[in-house]
Amino acid sequence: MIRWIKSHQEYMDFMQAAKACRTEHFYAPTLPSPEGLALGITISKKVGKAVQRNRLKRRIKAWCIMHPEDLATQGRMNLIARKGAAELSWEQLSAELCQLMRSV
RNA sequence: GCGGGAAGGAAAGAUGUCUGCUGUGCCUUGGCACAGAGGAAAGUCCGGACACCUUGGGCAGGAUACUUCCUAACGGGAAGCUGCAGCAAUGCAGAGCCAGCUCCACAGAAACAAACCGCGUAGUCCCAUGGGGGCUGCGCAAGGGUGAAAUGGUGGUGUAAGAGACCACCGGUACCGCUGGUGACAGCGGUAGCCAGGAAUGCCUUAUCCGGUGCAAUGCCAAAUAGGAAAGCUAUGGUUAAGCCCAAACCGCUUUCGGGUAGGCAGCUUGAGCCAAAGCGCGAGUUUUGGCCCAGAGGGAUAGACAUCGGUUCCGGCUUGUCCGGGAUUACAGAAUCCGGCUUAUUGACUUCCCGCGAAC
RNA sequence: GUCCCUGUAGCUCAGCUGGAUAGAGUGGCACCCUCCGAAGGUGAAGGUCAGGCGUUCGAAUCGCCUCAGGGACG
Numbered sequence: 026m027i028r029w030i031k032s033h034q035e036y037m038d039f040m041q042a043a044k045a046c047r048t049e050h051f052y053a054p055t056l057p058s059p060e061g062l063a064l065g066i067t068i069s070k071k072v073g074k075a076v077q078r079n080r081l082k083r084r085i086k087a088w089c090i091m092h093p094e095d096l097a098t099q100g101r102m103n104l105i106a107r108k109g110a111a112e113l114s115w116e117q118l119s120a121e122l123c124q125l126m127r128s129v
Numbered sequence: 130g131c132g133g134g135a136a137g138g139a140a141a142g143a144u145g146u147c148u149g150c151u152g153u154g155c156c157u158u159g160g161c162a163c164a165g166a167g168g169a170a171a172g173u174c175c176g177g178a179c180a181c182c183u184u185g186g187g188c189a190g191g192a193u194a195c196u197u198c199c200u201a202a203c204g205g206g207a208a209g210c211u212g213c214a215g216c217a218a219u220g221c222a223g224a225g226c227c228a229g230c231u232c233c234a235c236a237g238a239a240a241c242a243a244a245c246c247g248c249g250u251a252g253u254c255c256c257a258u259g260g261g262g263g264c265u266g267c268g269c270a271a272g273g274g275u276g277a278a279a280u281g282g283u284g285g286u287g288u289a290a291g292a293g294a295c296c297a298c299c300g301g302u303a304c305c306g307c308u309g310g311u312g313a314c315a316g317c318g319g320u321a322g323c324c325a326g327g328a329a330u331g332c333c334u335u336a337u338c339c340g341g342u343g344c345a346a347u348g349c350c351a352a353a354u355a356g357g358a359a360a361g362c363u364a365u366g367g368u369u370a371a372g373c374c375c376a377a378a379c380c381g382c383u384u385u386c387g388g389g390u391a392g393g394c395a396g397c398u399u400g401a402g403c404c405a406a407a408g409c410g411c412g413a414g415u416u417u418u419g420g421c422c423c424a425g426a427g428g429g430a431u432a433g434a435c436a437u438c439g440g441u442u443c444c445g446g447c448u449u450g451u452c453c454g455g456g457a458u459u460a461c462a463g464a465a466u467c468c469g470g471c472u473u474a475u476u477g478a479c480u481u482c483c484c485g486c487g488a489a490c
Numbered sequence: 491g492u493c494c495c496u497g498u499a500g501c502u503c504a505g506c507u508g509g510a511u512a513g514a515g516u517g518g519c520a521c522c523c524u525c526c527g528a529a530g531g532u533g534a535a536g537g538u539c540a541g542g543c544g545u546u547c548g549a550a551u552c553g554c555c556u557c558a559g560g561g562a563c564g
Contacts, residue, residue: 029428030428031427031428031429032428033428034391036428065428066428067428074171074462074463075171075462075463076461076462076463077462078463079432079463080432080433080463082428083150083432083433084432084433084434086149086150086432086433087148087149087432087433087434088433088434090148090149090433091148091149091433091434115433115434
Protein backbone atom coordinates (compact mmCIF):
# COMPACT_ATOMS: atom_id res chain seq x y z
CA MET A 26 0.00 0.00 0.00
CA ILE A 27 1.36 3.44 -0.99
CA ARG A 28 1.42 6.24 1.59
CA TRP A 29 1.21 9.71 0.03
CA ILE A 30 3.42 12.35 1.60
CA LYS A 31 1.33 15.41 2.54
CA SER A 32 3.05 17.50 5.20
CA HIS A 33 5.37 20.36 4.33
CA GLN A 34 7.94 19.30 6.95
CA GLU A 35 8.38 15.87 5.42
CA TYR A 36 8.99 17.44 2.02
CA MET A 37 11.76 19.58 3.54
CA ASP A 38 13.62 16.37 4.53
CA PHE A 39 14.35 15.74 0.85
CA MET A 40 16.66 18.78 0.83
CA GLN A 41 19.24 16.60 2.59
CA ALA A 42 18.67 13.52 0.39
CA ALA A 43 21.92 11.80 -0.63
CA LYS A 44 20.60 9.51 -3.35
CA ALA A 45 18.65 10.74 -6.36
CA CYS A 46 17.54 9.41 -9.73
CA ARG A 47 16.84 11.49 -12.78
CA THR A 48 15.37 11.12 -16.25
CA GLU A 49 14.70 13.68 -18.94
CA HIS A 50 11.56 15.10 -17.33
CA PHE A 51 11.79 13.95 -13.71
CA TYR A 52 14.09 14.28 -10.73
CA ALA A 53 13.53 12.01 -7.74
CA PRO A 54 15.49 12.27 -4.49
CA THR A 55 15.07 9.22 -2.22
CA LEU A 56 15.48 8.58 1.49
CA PRO A 57 15.68 5.23 3.34
CA SER A 58 12.71 4.31 5.48
CA PRO A 59 11.96 1.26 7.68
CA GLU A 60 8.22 1.20 6.96
CA GLY A 61 6.55 0.70 3.55
CA LEU A 62 6.68 2.87 0.44
CA ALA A 63 5.94 6.61 0.68
CA LEU A 64 5.60 8.80 -2.39
CA GLY A 65 5.39 12.56 -2.83
CA ILE A 66 4.77 14.57 -5.98
CA THR A 67 6.13 18.07 -6.58
CA ILE A 68 5.16 20.08 -9.64
CA SER A 69 6.27 23.70 -9.78
CA LYS A 70 4.76 26.57 -11.74
CA LYS A 71 7.48 26.24 -14.37
CA VAL A 72 5.84 23.04 -15.66
CA GLY A 73 2.63 24.72 -16.74
CA LYS A 74 -0.61 26.34 -15.65
CA ALA A 75 -2.95 24.92 -13.04
CA VAL A 76 -4.90 22.66 -15.39
CA GLN A 77 -1.77 21.03 -16.78
CA ARG A 78 -0.23 20.56 -13.34
CA ASN A 79 -3.39 18.95 -11.97
CA ARG A 80 -3.65 16.56 -14.93
CA LEU A 81 0.00 15.53 -14.64
CA LYS A 82 -0.43 14.79 -10.93
CA ARG A 83 -3.54 12.69 -11.56
CA ARG A 84 -1.75 10.75 -14.29
CA ILE A 85 1.25 9.99 -12.07
CA LYS A 86 -1.07 8.86 -9.26
CA ALA A 87 -3.04 6.66 -11.65
CA TRP A 88 0.12 5.09 -13.06
CA CYS A 89 1.38 4.19 -9.56
CA ILE A 90 -1.94 2.51 -8.72
CA MET A 91 -2.02 0.59 -12.01
CA HIS A 92 1.60 -0.62 -11.84
CA PRO A 93 2.34 -1.73 -8.25
CA GLU A 94 4.72 -4.45 -9.51
CA ASP A 95 7.21 -1.84 -10.81
CA LEU A 96 7.45 0.06 -7.53
CA ALA A 97 9.93 -0.57 -4.73
CA THR A 98 8.68 -2.19 -1.51
CA GLN A 99 10.07 0.41 0.90
CA GLY A 100 11.73 3.82 1.07
CA ARG A 101 10.60 7.42 0.60
CA MET A 102 10.68 9.20 -2.75
CA ASN A 103 9.77 12.69 -4.01
CA LEU A 104 8.86 12.86 -7.69
CA ILE A 105 9.74 16.32 -9.00
CA ALA A 106 8.47 17.15 -12.46
CA ARG A 107 10.64 19.29 -14.71
CA LYS A 108 9.84 21.53 -17.65
CA GLY A 109 8.11 19.74 -20.51
CA ALA A 110 6.59 16.95 -18.43
CA ALA A 111 3.05 18.22 -18.98
CA GLU A 112 3.33 17.79 -22.76
CA LEU A 113 4.10 14.04 -22.57
CA SER A 114 1.60 11.50 -23.87
CA TRP A 115 0.46 8.57 -21.72
CA GLU A 116 2.84 6.09 -23.42
CA GLN A 117 5.85 8.39 -23.04
CA LEU A 118 4.98 9.09 -19.42
CA SER A 119 4.66 5.43 -18.43
CA ALA A 120 7.89 4.54 -20.25
CA GLU A 121 9.76 7.24 -18.38
CA LEU A 122 8.30 6.29 -15.02
CA CYS A 123 9.24 2.62 -15.69
CA GLN A 124 12.82 3.66 -16.41
CA LEU A 125 12.91 5.80 -13.26
CA MET A 126 11.57 3.03 -11.00
CA ARG A 127 13.97 0.43 -12.38
CA SER A 128 16.98 2.66 -11.66
CA VAL A 129 16.04 2.97 -7.97
C1' G B 130 -25.43 39.41 -54.00
C1' C B 131 -21.31 42.50 -52.05
C1' G B 132 -19.53 45.65 -48.12
C1' G B 133 -20.22 47.64 -43.19
C1' G B 134 -22.36 47.93 -38.09
C1' A B 135 -24.87 46.34 -33.50
C1' A B 136 -26.93 42.86 -30.04
C1' G B 137 -27.41 37.93 -28.09
C1' G B 138 -27.45 33.08 -26.02
C1' A B 139 -25.26 28.18 -25.46
C1' A B 140 -20.46 26.42 -24.14
C1' A B 141 -18.50 20.29 -28.55
C1' G B 142 -19.28 16.17 -27.29
C1' A B 143 -22.07 11.04 -26.23
C1' U B 144 -21.99 5.82 -24.47
C1' G B 145 -19.67 1.52 -22.27
C1' U B 146 -15.75 -1.43 -19.42
C1' C B 147 -11.83 -1.62 -15.70
C1' U B 148 -9.26 1.05 -11.76
C1' G B 149 -9.72 5.28 -8.24
C1' C B 150 -11.05 10.25 -5.11
C1' U B 151 -14.33 13.78 -1.84
C1' G B 152 -18.93 14.78 0.80
C1' U B 153 -23.83 13.30 2.69
C1' G B 154 -27.32 9.37 4.11
C1' C B 155 -28.18 4.15 5.45
C1' C B 156 -26.98 -0.09 7.90
C1' U B 157 -24.81 -5.92 8.48
C1' U B 158 -18.21 -1.77 9.39
C1' G B 159 -17.19 -2.33 4.07
C1' G B 160 -20.55 -2.17 1.02
C1' C B 161 -24.84 0.42 -1.30
C1' A B 162 -27.50 4.98 -2.97
C1' C B 163 -27.21 10.13 -4.26
C1' A B 164 -24.29 14.54 -5.44
C1' G B 165 -19.54 16.42 -7.25
C1' A B 166 -15.80 23.02 -11.45
C1' G B 167 -16.67 27.77 -14.90
C1' G B 168 -18.53 31.43 -18.28
C1' A B 169 -14.92 33.19 -17.46
C1' A B 170 -13.74 29.47 -11.44
C1' A B 171 -8.52 33.75 -14.24
C1' G B 172 -6.52 39.02 -13.70
C1' U B 173 -7.27 41.32 -8.71
C1' C B 174 -9.31 46.66 -11.63
C1' C B 175 -13.69 48.39 -8.45
C1' G B 176 -17.99 47.76 -4.99
C1' G B 177 -20.19 45.17 -0.79
C1' A B 178 -21.63 41.20 3.01
C1' C B 179 -19.15 39.09 7.27
C1' A B 180 -15.28 39.22 11.38
C1' C B 181 -11.95 41.81 14.58
C1' C B 182 -9.56 46.54 16.20
C1' U B 183 -10.96 51.50 24.47
C1' U B 184 -13.57 55.82 22.42
C1' G B 185 -14.66 60.69 20.01
C1' G B 186 -13.16 64.78 16.74
C1' G B 187 -10.05 67.47 13.13
C1' C B 188 -6.32 67.86 9.34
C1' A B 189 -3.90 65.24 5.75
C1' G B 190 -4.78 61.41 2.06
C1' G B 191 -7.71 58.61 -1.66
C1' A B 192 -11.76 58.10 -5.27
C1' U B 193 -15.53 60.04 -8.56
C1' A B 194 -17.23 64.16 -12.00
C1' C B 195 -23.12 66.20 -18.49
C1' U B 196 -28.54 64.77 -16.70
C1' U B 197 -32.27 61.50 -14.72
C1' C B 198 -32.87 56.69 -13.03
C1' C B 199 -31.49 51.30 -11.44
C1' U B 200 -28.96 49.03 -7.35
C1' A B 201 -27.24 46.71 -0.78
C1' A B 202 -23.25 49.50 -3.04
C1' C B 203 -20.08 50.83 -7.11
C1' G B 204 -15.29 53.78 -10.73
C1' G B 205 -20.96 49.13 -12.89
C1' G B 206 -25.57 49.34 -15.83
C1' A B 207 -30.13 51.71 -18.47
C1' A B 208 -32.44 55.77 -20.93
C1' G B 209 -31.35 60.54 -22.62
C1' C B 210 -28.38 65.59 -23.61
C1' U B 211 -24.26 68.11 -25.99
C1' G B 212 -19.78 67.86 -29.01
C1' C B 213 -16.60 65.15 -32.57
C1' A B 214 -15.93 61.17 -36.57
C1' G B 215 -18.76 58.61 -40.48
C1' C B 216 -22.98 58.94 -46.81
C1' A B 217 -25.58 55.98 -43.03
C1' A B 218 -26.44 52.12 -39.38
C1' U B 219 -23.35 53.49 -35.37
C1' G B 220 -18.98 54.62 -32.44
C1' C B 221 -16.05 57.75 -29.05
C1' A B 222 -15.72 61.78 -25.30
C1' G B 223 -17.94 64.68 -21.02
C1' A B 224 -17.55 69.76 -13.99
C1' G B 225 -14.58 74.44 -13.53
C1' C B 226 -8.59 78.40 -16.75
C1' C B 227 -14.12 85.80 -14.97
C1' A B 228 -10.29 82.46 -7.44
C1' G B 229 -4.88 82.06 -7.43
C1' C B 230 -0.14 79.89 -9.07
C1' U B 231 2.61 77.47 -13.00
C1' C B 232 3.91 76.02 -18.15
C1' C B 233 3.64 77.07 -23.59
C1' A B 234 10.51 74.05 -26.48
C1' C B 235 12.51 75.84 -31.52
C1' A B 236 11.16 79.99 -34.38
C1' G B 237 9.45 84.89 -33.62
C1' A B 238 9.59 91.82 -31.85
C1' A B 239 6.17 89.65 -28.61
C1' A B 240 3.34 83.33 -25.86
C1' C B 241 -0.16 87.49 -22.19
C1' A B 242 -1.82 92.48 -21.55
C1' A B 243 3.28 92.57 -27.56
C1' A B 244 6.29 97.60 -31.86
C1' C B 245 11.16 93.64 -35.66
C1' C B 246 9.95 95.24 -40.54
C1' G B 247 6.06 98.57 -41.46
C1' C B 248 2.22 102.99 -41.48
C1' G B 249 2.11 108.10 -39.70
C1' U B 250 3.92 112.38 -37.14
C1' A B 251 6.89 116.47 -33.80
C1' G B 252 11.86 118.31 -33.18
C1' U B 253 16.76 118.50 -35.10
C1' C B 254 20.90 117.50 -38.59
C1' C B 255 22.71 116.33 -43.70
C1' C B 256 22.07 116.33 -49.16
C1' A B 257 19.25 120.14 -50.68
C1' U B 258 13.94 122.95 -56.12
C1' G B 259 10.17 119.41 -55.24
C1' G B 260 11.72 115.76 -52.17
C1' G B 261 14.98 112.02 -49.83
C1' G B 262 17.91 110.09 -45.69
C1' G B 263 19.90 109.78 -40.43
C1' C B 264 19.06 110.51 -34.99
C1' U B 265 15.68 111.36 -30.69
C1' G B 266 10.52 111.10 -29.03
C1' C B 267 5.29 109.97 -29.63
C1' G B 268 0.80 107.55 -31.92
C1' C B 269 -1.01 102.98 -34.49
C1' A B 270 -2.51 96.02 -33.97
C1' A B 271 -4.34 97.51 -40.85
C1' G B 272 -0.25 94.64 -43.86
C1' G B 273 4.44 91.30 -43.79
C1' G B 274 7.20 87.45 -41.61
C1' U B 275 7.42 83.26 -37.28
C1' G B 276 4.59 79.56 -35.04
C1' A B 277 0.38 74.35 -33.17
C1' A B 278 -1.60 78.95 -31.31
C1' A B 279 -0.67 86.31 -32.44
C1' U B 280 -7.21 88.90 -30.01
C1' G B 281 -13.82 87.01 -34.99
C1' G B 282 -15.16 87.79 -40.61
C1' U B 283 -16.97 91.06 -44.86
C1' G B 284 -18.12 96.02 -46.31
C1' G B 285 -18.25 101.05 -44.86
C1' U B 286 -17.65 105.57 -41.60
C1' G B 287 -13.64 107.73 -39.50
C1' U B 288 -8.36 109.35 -38.96
C1' A B 289 -2.01 112.33 -39.46
C1' A B 290 -1.94 106.94 -39.82
C1' G B 291 -5.07 103.34 -37.78
C1' A B 292 -8.16 100.28 -34.73
C1' G B 293 -15.34 97.25 -32.59
C1' A B 294 -13.09 103.51 -32.03
C1' C B 295 -18.17 103.72 -34.53
C1' C B 296 -22.15 101.52 -38.05
C1' A B 297 -24.71 97.35 -41.05
C1' C B 298 -24.89 92.07 -41.78
C1' C B 299 -22.98 87.22 -40.34
C1' G B 300 -20.59 84.04 -36.44
C1' G B 301 -19.57 83.46 -31.13
C1' U B 302 -20.10 84.59 -25.76
C1' A B 303 -22.77 86.32 -21.46
C1' C B 304 -27.37 87.84 -19.39
C1' C B 305 -32.89 88.49 -19.33
C1' G B 306 -37.90 86.82 -20.65
C1' C B 307 -41.43 83.14 -22.65
C1' U B 308 -42.52 77.99 -24.18
C1' G B 309 -41.43 72.49 -23.81
C1' G B 310 -38.87 68.91 -20.51
C1' U B 311 -38.28 65.90 -13.56
C1' G B 312 -33.39 67.38 -15.59
C1' A B 313 -28.90 67.92 -18.73
C1' C B 314 -30.84 70.98 -22.53
C1' A B 315 -33.68 72.64 -26.85
C1' G B 316 -36.70 76.42 -29.52
C1' C B 317 -38.25 81.57 -30.01
C1' G B 318 -37.70 86.82 -28.77
C1' G B 319 -34.68 90.67 -26.70
C1' U B 320 -30.30 93.27 -24.47
C1' A B 321 -24.90 94.10 -24.13
C1' G B 322 -19.11 95.65 -28.54
C1' C B 323 -18.54 91.93 -24.65
C1' C B 324 -15.05 89.16 -28.89
C1' A B 325 -7.20 89.60 -25.12
C1' G B 326 -5.38 82.51 -26.19
C1' G B 327 -4.49 77.35 -24.76
C1' A B 328 -3.24 73.47 -21.00
C1' A B 329 -6.93 71.35 -15.00
C1' U B 330 -5.64 62.68 -17.84
C1' G B 331 -0.48 70.64 -14.51
C1' C B 332 -0.81 72.24 -9.16
C1' C B 333 -5.54 73.27 -7.91
C1' U B 334 -11.07 74.90 -7.01
C1' U B 335 -16.07 73.20 -6.20
C1' A B 336 -19.54 69.17 -4.99
C1' U B 337 -20.26 64.13 -3.23
C1' C B 338 -18.35 59.66 -0.95
C1' C B 339 -14.58 56.91 1.92
C1' G B 340 -11.98 54.67 9.54
C1' G B 341 -8.24 50.46 9.33
C1' U B 342 -7.11 45.29 8.63
C1' G B 343 -8.51 41.00 6.19
C1' C B 344 -11.40 33.97 6.52
C1' A B 345 -3.81 32.75 7.35
C1' A B 346 -10.20 37.65 9.78
C1' U B 347 -12.18 35.50 14.22
C1' G B 348 -13.94 31.88 18.20
C1' C B 349 -13.29 27.12 20.83
C1' C B 350 -10.64 22.55 22.24
C1' A B 351 -6.09 19.87 22.72
C1' A B 352 -0.71 19.97 23.20
C1' A B 353 3.72 22.66 24.86
C1' U B 354 6.46 26.05 27.89
C1' A B 355 11.29 29.80 30.69
C1' G B 356 5.32 35.33 32.81
C1' G B 357 13.27 34.33 30.52
C1' A B 358 17.60 37.75 29.25
C1' A B 359 19.86 42.32 27.13
C1' A B 360 19.49 47.36 25.13
C1' G B 361 16.55 51.89 24.57
C1' C B 362 12.42 55.53 26.02
C1' U B 363 10.78 57.01 30.62
C1' A B 364 5.58 60.80 33.59
C1' U B 365 7.33 67.87 30.14
C1' G B 366 7.04 60.18 28.96
C1' G B 367 4.67 56.03 26.62
C1' U B 368 0.34 53.21 24.65
C1' U B 369 -4.59 53.31 22.46
C1' A B 370 -3.82 47.83 15.39
C1' A B 371 -2.97 54.06 10.55
C1' G B 372 0.66 59.90 8.31
C1' C B 373 -0.03 63.80 12.03
C1' C B 374 -2.66 66.65 15.92
C1' C B 375 -6.34 67.40 19.97
C1' A B 376 -9.67 65.48 23.74
C1' A B 377 -10.71 61.28 26.84
C1' A B 378 -8.95 56.68 28.94
C1' C B 379 -4.95 53.48 30.57
C1' C B 380 0.37 52.58 32.82
C1' G B 381 4.08 50.57 30.64
C1' C B 382 6.02 50.45 25.51
C1' U B 383 9.72 49.31 21.44
C1' U B 384 13.79 46.36 19.41
C1' U B 385 17.06 42.15 19.65
C1' C B 386 18.40 37.28 21.54
C1' G B 387 16.76 32.56 23.51
C1' G B 388 12.77 28.60 24.34
C1' G B 389 7.97 25.99 23.07
C1' U B 390 3.89 24.58 19.74
C1' A B 391 2.78 24.56 14.51
C1' G B 392 -2.83 19.30 15.59
C1' G B 393 -8.35 19.30 15.49
C1' C B 394 -13.33 21.62 15.26
C1' A B 395 -16.27 25.82 14.03
C1' G B 396 -16.39 30.06 10.54
C1' C B 397 -18.07 26.92 5.46
C1' U B 398 -21.88 27.43 2.33
C1' U B 399 -29.86 28.95 2.34
C1' G B 400 -27.79 33.08 -0.64
C1' A B 401 -28.76 41.01 -2.29
C1' G B 402 -29.76 32.29 -4.39
C1' C B 403 -31.85 29.63 -8.88
C1' C B 404 -36.21 28.36 -12.13
C1' A B 405 -41.22 29.41 -14.00
C1' A B 406 -45.64 32.43 -14.51
C1' A B 407 -48.22 37.03 -13.96
C1' G B 408 -48.20 42.50 -13.01
C1' C B 409 -45.49 47.43 -13.43
C1' G B 410 -41.56 50.11 -16.31
C1' C B 411 -39.14 52.57 -23.07
C1' G B 412 -35.11 50.12 -20.33
C1' A B 413 -31.48 48.72 -16.48
C1' G B 414 -34.72 46.47 -13.10
C1' U B 415 -38.63 45.48 -9.57
C1' U B 416 -43.20 43.28 -7.02
C1' U B 417 -46.29 39.01 -6.08
C1' U B 418 -47.25 33.77 -6.32
C1' G B 419 -45.52 28.74 -6.90
C1' G B 420 -41.51 25.30 -7.06
C1' C B 421 -36.22 23.80 -6.01
C1' C B 422 -31.60 22.86 -2.70
C1' C B 423 -27.48 22.93 -6.80
C1' A B 424 -19.26 21.34 -4.94
C1' G B 425 -17.29 22.22 -0.14
C1' A B 426 -11.22 20.32 -0.75
C1' G B 427 -7.34 21.60 2.92
C1' G B 428 0.04 19.03 -0.59
C1' G B 429 -5.93 20.73 -1.98
C1' A B 430 -11.31 15.65 -4.31
C1' U B 431 -14.58 16.34 -8.72
C1' A B 432 -10.62 11.69 -12.31
C1' G B 433 -7.02 8.02 -15.34
C1' A B 434 -6.65 4.45 -19.29
C1' C B 435 -8.94 1.80 -23.25
C1' A B 436 -12.89 0.90 -26.84
C1' U B 437 -17.08 2.49 -29.91
C1' C B 438 -20.01 6.42 -32.11
C1' G B 439 -19.73 11.67 -33.37
C1' G B 440 -18.08 17.09 -35.15
C1' U B 441 -14.22 19.84 -38.20
C1' U B 442 -10.43 19.35 -41.77
C1' C B 443 -6.72 16.94 -45.07
C1' C B 444 -5.17 12.81 -48.26
C1' G B 445 -6.35 8.48 -51.22
C1' G B 446 -10.04 5.20 -53.80
C1' C B 447 -14.19 4.98 -57.67
C1' U B 448 -19.21 2.80 -57.63
C1' U B 449 -19.21 10.34 -57.76
C1' G B 450 -22.35 10.13 -52.70
C1' U B 451 -26.70 10.63 -46.61
C1' C B 452 -20.01 6.23 -49.86
C1' C B 453 -15.44 3.57 -48.12
C1' G B 454 -10.36 3.60 -45.89
C1' G B 455 -6.41 6.33 -43.32
C1' G B 456 -4.18 10.63 -40.70
C1' A B 457 -4.60 15.15 -37.85
C1' U B 458 -7.61 17.97 -34.62
C1' U B 459 -11.80 18.35 -30.85
C1' A B 460 -10.94 25.86 -27.42
C1' C B 461 -9.75 29.00 -23.15
C1' A B 462 -9.07 27.05 -18.88
C1' G B 463 -9.45 24.19 -12.44
C1' A B 464 -13.60 26.43 -7.12
C1' A B 465 -10.50 27.84 -1.98
C1' U B 466 -15.19 32.79 2.92
C1' C B 467 -19.32 34.40 -0.17
C1' C B 468 -21.82 37.79 -3.54
C1' G B 469 -22.53 42.27 -7.60
C1' G B 470 -19.80 44.21 -11.76
C1' C B 471 -15.55 45.33 -15.08
C1' U B 472 -11.43 43.50 -17.92
C1' U B 473 -8.73 39.73 -20.33
C1' A B 474 -8.28 34.47 -22.75
C1' U B 475 -11.29 31.39 -26.16
C1' U B 476 -12.26 26.15 -31.01
C1' G B 477 -15.84 25.46 -34.64
C1' A B 478 -20.02 27.64 -35.58
C1' C B 479 -25.14 29.81 -34.80
C1' U B 480 -29.39 33.40 -34.21
C1' U B 481 -31.67 38.25 -34.70
C1' C B 482 -31.79 43.27 -36.25
C1' C B 483 -30.01 47.69 -38.82
C1' C B 484 -27.33 50.76 -42.76
C1' G B 485 -25.04 51.72 -47.75
C1' C B 486 -24.41 50.13 -52.90
C1' G B 487 -25.95 47.15 -57.17
C1' A B 488 -29.60 44.00 -59.85
C1' A B 489 -34.68 42.22 -60.64
C1' C B 490 -39.93 42.83 -59.71
C1' G C 491 -5.13 36.89 0.47
C1' U C 492 -2.91 41.86 0.43
C1' C C 493 0.67 44.77 -2.00
C1' C C 494 5.08 46.61 -4.78
C1' C C 495 8.56 47.09 -8.82
C1' U C 496 10.32 46.51 -13.85
C1' G C 497 9.72 46.32 -19.38
C1' U C 498 14.29 51.24 -24.17
C1' A C 499 19.77 48.28 -29.79
C1' G C 500 21.67 40.92 -29.56
C1' C C 501 23.15 41.92 -23.88
C1' U C 502 23.73 45.54 -19.48
C1' C C 503 21.75 50.19 -18.55
C1' A C 504 21.03 56.08 -19.19
C1' G C 505 17.19 59.40 -20.77
C1' C C 506 11.18 59.77 -17.22
C1' U C 507 10.01 68.12 -13.71
C1' G C 508 6.70 66.57 -22.11
C1' G C 509 10.16 69.68 -27.25
C1' A C 510 11.47 66.47 -31.98
C1' U C 511 17.94 63.40 -34.00
C1' A C 512 16.25 58.33 -28.45
C1' G C 513 22.09 57.94 -26.19
C1' A C 514 26.43 55.10 -23.50
C1' G C 515 29.22 50.63 -22.70
C1' U C 516 29.65 45.80 -24.60
C1' G C 517 28.91 42.27 -28.52
C1' G C 518 28.45 41.30 -33.96
C1' C C 519 30.05 43.38 -39.18
C1' A C 520 33.61 45.99 -42.59
C1' C C 521 38.42 48.35 -42.98
C1' C C 522 43.44 49.83 -40.96
C1' C C 523 47.73 48.12 -38.09
C1' U C 524 50.81 42.83 -37.91
C1' C C 525 54.51 37.67 -40.89
C1' C C 526 49.71 35.82 -38.28
C1' G C 527 46.63 36.58 -34.05
C1' A C 528 45.38 39.48 -29.43
C1' A C 529 45.17 44.46 -27.94
C1' G C 530 44.49 49.23 -30.33
C1' G C 531 42.33 52.74 -34.14
C1' U C 532 38.36 54.16 -37.86
C1' G C 533 33.49 53.57 -39.94
C1' A C 534 28.61 52.17 -40.86
C1' A C 535 24.47 49.12 -39.39
C1' G C 536 21.16 47.69 -35.59
C1' G C 537 14.90 50.50 -31.97
C1' U C 538 6.87 49.27 -33.16
C1' C C 539 10.82 52.87 -26.47
C1' A C 540 6.06 45.71 -23.99
C1' G C 541 0.80 46.54 -26.44
C1' G C 542 -3.70 49.63 -26.97
C1' C C 543 -6.63 54.07 -26.10
C1' G C 544 -6.62 59.07 -24.54
C1' U C 545 -4.73 64.32 -23.00
C1' U C 546 -1.54 67.86 -25.94
C1' C C 547 0.43 71.70 -31.36
C1' G C 548 3.82 67.65 -29.84
C1' A C 549 4.30 61.50 -25.63
C1' A C 550 9.91 56.94 -24.31
C1' U C 551 8.22 60.73 -20.56
C1' C C 552 1.50 62.46 -18.31
C1' G C 553 -3.44 59.53 -17.41
C1' C C 554 -6.32 54.92 -17.99
C1' C C 555 -6.69 49.73 -19.46
C1' U C 556 -4.23 45.21 -20.77
C1' C C 557 0.09 41.68 -21.37
C1' A C 558 4.69 39.62 -19.69
C1' G C 559 8.53 39.07 -16.01
C1' G C 560 10.30 39.60 -11.02
C1' G C 561 9.81 40.50 -5.78
C1' A C 562 7.77 41.37 -0.54
C1' C C 563 4.59 40.19 3.76
C1' G C 564 2.01 37.11 7.11
